[in-house]
Amino acid sequence: MQKNSILFVVVSAFTIFIWYFFLTPQKKQPYQQFEQPRNVSADLNSYEVKNTDLNKNVIDDISKEEQITVKTEQYKVILTNRGAAVLNWSIKEKDGKWVDLVFPESAPAMANFPGSIYKITAKSNKKIVFEYSSIEGWKITKTYNFSDFYMHNLNISIEKAKRTVLPHIELEWGPGLGTDNKELKENISLTRVLAYTEAKPNKLKKLKTSSEIASIHKWTAIDNRYFLVAFIPEKPVDFDKITPLRLDKNHPYSVTLTAKVPQDINKKSYSIDFYIGPKGYTYLKTYNLGLEKTVDFGFFGILGKTAFAVLAFFHKITRNYGWAIMILAVAIQILVFPLTLKSFKSTAAMKRIQPIIKDIQTKYKDNPQRLQAEMLNVYRTQKANPLSGCLPMLLQLPIFWAFFTMLRNAYELRNEGWILWIKDLSTSDQFMHLGFFNLNLLPLIMGIGMFLQQRMTAVTSDPMQKRIMYIMPVVFTFMFWSFPSGLVLYWLTNSIISMIEQYFTIKKNATYIKHV
Numbered sequence: 001m002q003k004n005s006i007l008f009v010v011v012s013a014f015t016i017f018i019w020y021f022f023l024t025p026q027k028k029q030p031y032q033q034f035e036q037p038r039n040v041s042a043d044l045n046s047y048e049v050k051n052t053d054l055n056k057n058v059i060d061d062i063s064k065e066e067q068i069t070v071k072t073e074q075y076k077v078i079l080t081n082r083g084a085a086v087l088n089w090s091i092k093e094k095d096g097k098w099v100d101l102v103f104p105e106s107a108p109a110m111a112n113f114p115g116s117i118y119k120i121t122a123k124s125n126k127k128i129v130f131e132y133s134s135i136e137g138w139k140i141t142k143t144y145n146f147s148d149f150y151m152h153n154l155n156i157s158i159e160k161a162k163r164t165v166l167p168h169i170e171l172e173w174g175p176g177l178g179t180d181n182k183e184l185k186e187n188i189s190l191t192r193v194l195a196y197t198e199a200k201p202n203k204l205k206k207l208k209t210s211s212e213i214a215s216i217h218k219w220t221a222i223d224n225r226y227f228l229v230a231f232i233p234e235k236p237v238d239f240d241k242i243t244p245l246r247l248d249k250n251h252p253y254s255v256t257l258t259a260k261v262p263q264d265i266n267k268k269s270y271s272i273d274f275y276i277g278p279k280g281y282t283y284l285k286t287y288n289l290g291l292e293k294t295v296d297f298g299f300f301g302i303l304g305k306t307a308f309a310v311l312a313f314f315h316k317i318t319r320n321y322g323w324a325i326m327i328l329a330v331a332i333q334i335l336v337f338p339l340t341l342k343s344f345k346s347t348a349a350m351k352r353i354q355p356i357i358k359d360i361q362t363k364y365k366d367n368p369q370r371l372q373a374e375m376l377n378v379y380r381t382q383k384a385n386p387l388s389g390c391l392p393m394l395l396q397l398p399i400f401w402a403f404f405t406m407l408r409n410a411y412e413l414r415n416e417g418w419i420l421w422i423k424d425l426s427t428s429d430q431f432m433h434l435g436f437f438n439l440n441l442l443p444l445i446m447g448i449g450m451f452l453q454q455r456m457t458a459v460t461s462d463p464m465q466k467r468i469m470y471i472m473p474v475v476f477t478f479m480f481w482s483f484p485s486g487l488v489l490y491w492l493t494n495s496i497i498s499m500i501e502q503y504f505t506i507k508k509n510a511t512y513i514k515h516v
Contacts (some may be wrong), residue, residue, distance in 0.1 A: 322418025
């Protein structure tokens with residue numbers, strides 16, 4: 001009966017509500033929030049010596065520290081000769097803002113023997129060379145080779161001039177990976193340590209607390225929702241282990257790639273490509289390394305990737321992701337139209353036969369078996385299926401989930417606007433700020449549209465069911481309030497098309513009723 005359709009909608013909405021507000025990663029206090037660029041020099045005294053192989057009695061004079069800045073159109077980097085490390089690595093986004101991927105507490109990143117002051121032997125926008133000679137008789141040379149975009153190279157060479165023990169080499173990032181201020185609340189729960197296996201079929205593994213054998217993995221990475229740092233050794237067999245580390249659930253992960261230097265040789269070099277930048281699915285795919293697999297398309301991954309590919313195609317035509325989303329919504333409606341039409345016809349039939357059903361219920365209220373038989377006969381002769389209204393929504397739910405995950409995690413949609421006040425389709429539309437309250441206009445429009453749709457398709461005479469049907473638009477409006485505006489636009493477009501289809505279907509069938 002129509003009650004089942006209503007129950008299905010209610011349960012679906014409740015499930016979505018529970019999942020989004022209670023089962024998604026909890027929003028915790030960010031590891032570190034900062035609005036203004038930090039004073040890098042002030043942070044230099046706070047970090048720890050991260051490599052125990054360094055002679056603890058030797059800490060070079062901090063007055064010899066020097067910072068080097070490398071800046072291009074895509075990124076800007078601040079390196080320090082203390083540990084030959086990264087203090088700041090900022091990415092320029094489409095809206096012109098800079099996002100630093102190094103947390104202050106995490107600096108310096110990619111350091112080797114952090115207490116040591118290296119000599120800078122070469123310096124340009126393409127290459128920085130650091131050298132350090134220890135009193136034990138070994139020397140390390142670190143060469144940063146920069147590109148114009150996000151994939152770079154680090155060469156680490158270590159050698160000994162006399163009989164001595166060569167220390168092991170570590171490459172570390174973290175704890176944490178930076179992001180912008182609006183993503184900080186979820187950043188801890190979304191930061192992951194990943195490893196991608198070398199042998200086919202390649203597998204992306206999410207690492208927790210135990211170390212992994214480095215030699216069987218093509219690359220190691222740390223990521224969050226929109227950004228990625230990945231280390232891709234030229235020879236994975238040169239490295240021994242990958243170590244994820246997390247203090248507790250209130251702190252983000254760090255990752256360390258370790259190589260034990262063979263002691264029977266005098267010199268050893270390590271070449272590591274490293275990616276530091278946004279998780280743009282299309283861009284990452286061009287490297288043919290599997291880095292694009294770090295983009296999470298959710299449980300319905302195949303649907304998410306398909307939706308993204310189609311959306312990218314429409315974007316090439318429209319040059320606007322908002323219009324591309326609307327066209328995609330229309331295309332999906334066309335695909336499911338045969339089932340939708342069947343559902344609408346059944347809904348129209350259910351609306352027509354309500355007086356008959358009510359008479360039968362009154363006539364046979366004391367004879368449940370006869371009542372059931374008569375009602376089934378009416379459904380059969382009038383070609384009305386009380387469950388058919390569920391099918392189009394059931395088909396839409398996987399598409400909805402896939403679309404939701406894709407809109408939240410595809411970097412290509414970040415900072416992409418539609419029209420007027422909608423400047424970022426990956427976040428809520430935020431039409432107006434009223435104190436601490438954000439007035440989001442699209443969900444309100446969507447809720448009004450759903451209310452009108454319920455009025456148009458209401459087929460029940462039960463007051464309780466009517467109240468539930470009118471509560472649904474309120475529930476959905478509340479649920480969609482903080483959803484990405486692109487998702488709300490998709491659902492709103494679906495609702496408008498459905499209303500148009502329902503109007504003409506109901507109008508066509510309004511005067512048509514078979515005799516029982």
